Amino acid sequence: ATVSAKNTAIASYSVTDNKAVSGNNYYRVKVNASGYNSNGFDVYVKDAYKKTETLVKAGGESVVDFTIDNAVSASYNDRFTVVFKPSVLPISSIDLEGSQQGSDVVLSINTVGEHNISNYSVEKSTDGVAYSKIATVSAKNTAIASYSVTDNKAVSGNNYYRVKVNGLNEASTYSKVVVVKVGSGAAKYALYPNPSNGSHVGVQLSGVSAGKFTVTLRNMLGQEVHRAVVAHAGGNGQLSIKLASKLSSGTYTVSVLGATATPLYQGKLVVE
Numbered sequence: 001a002t003v004s005a006k007n008t009a010i011a012s013y014s015v016t017d018n019k020a021v022s023g024n025n026y027y028r029v030k031v032n033a034s035g036y037n038s039n040g041f042d043v044y045v046k047d048a049y050k051k052t053e054t055l056v057k058a059g060g061e062s063v064v065d066f067t068i069d070n071a072v073s074a075s076y077n078d079r080f081t082v083v084f085k086p087s088v089l090p091i092s093s094i095d096l097e098g099s100q101q102g103s104d105v106v107l108s109i110n111t112v113g114e115h116n117i118s119n120y121s122v123e124k125s126t127d128g129v130a131y132s133k134i135a136t137v138s139a140k141n142t143a144i145a146s147y148s149v150t151d152n153k154a155v156s157g158n159n160y161y162r163v164k165v166n167g168l169n170e171a172s173t174y175s176k177v178v179v180v181k182v183g184s185g186a187a188k189y190a191l192y193p194n195p196s197n198g199s200h201v202g203v204q205l206s207g208v209s210a211g212k213f214t215v216t217l218r219n220m221l222g223q224e225v226h227r228a229v230v231a232h233a234g235g236n237g238q239l240s241i242k243l244a245s246k247l248s249s250g251t252y253t254v255s256v257l258g259a260t261a262t263p264l265y266q267g268k269l270v271v272e
Helices: none
Strands: 024-032 041-047 052-056 061-069 080-086 093-101 104-112 117-125 132-138 144-151 157-167 172-174 178-182 188-192 200-208 211-218 224-232 235-242 250-257 263-271
Touching (some): 024 041, 041 061, 093 178, 104 157, 104 178, 117 144, 132 144, 188 263, 200 224, 211 235
Antiparallel strands (some): 041 080, 093 104, 104 144, 117 132, 117 157, 200 235, 211 224, 211 250, 250 263
16 A cells, blocks of 8 residues: 655554454555655654664655564554654764875775764865765765775865765765875886895885885795885985895885875885
8 A cells, every 4th residue: 555645743644454364464664755855854663563763764765564463453553653853963973084195195084983874975176165076985884984085086286175974864964174285296206226235225205295105025935024114204205214134135026005005106126
């Protein structure tokens, strides 16, 4: 059966199944809220028999499956009620950080207390005023969560980013705005000196944004022989890693990783 809403302050509905069988009868209620304007209120279907509440997705359709036992009147008498409650923000906190990785911008999103979140809309602006969506990330709805989004169309100069939190109940909130300034040229990396005497590893940086970088060193067998985390103040500079013991002669692979373990550079170092 389909029941049309009365759209009144108080309303009651009743449906009769004249083909019910003895024992358990299985039913499903679909609540269509496609035309509902939340106005700051969430809608729930309250089940008095099961003592549960099901959130009705605003702008969509929600389903409640239930069973009626003809021998138990509480399973069918005055069982369901539609309840309206003030909407609450679907998240406790959201932190957004961004950094230049080569010619791209990598955004890190960290959240606490996700609850009934549909997704996150990552928005970008080049003037800090007009924003457009560049990515949508599905929510994990866990106590603590992390996400990463890469903007491979970053422009030279300032890039403004923010994240819109979209709740299932249509409640929403925004993260802070972060600004990432991208250099006019692509980031460049080079090993120095190369060949090396094996006492240290040096990486020359040009046009690289500030941040912490992980530098790894592997021998010809692919075994990692050294790992270090070093900081860079931004722009042009050098990463210098002093080794605990001198390397044996041979060829080594040097890798530079960004804050989210993103590979930024890989080169061959010759030790004489």
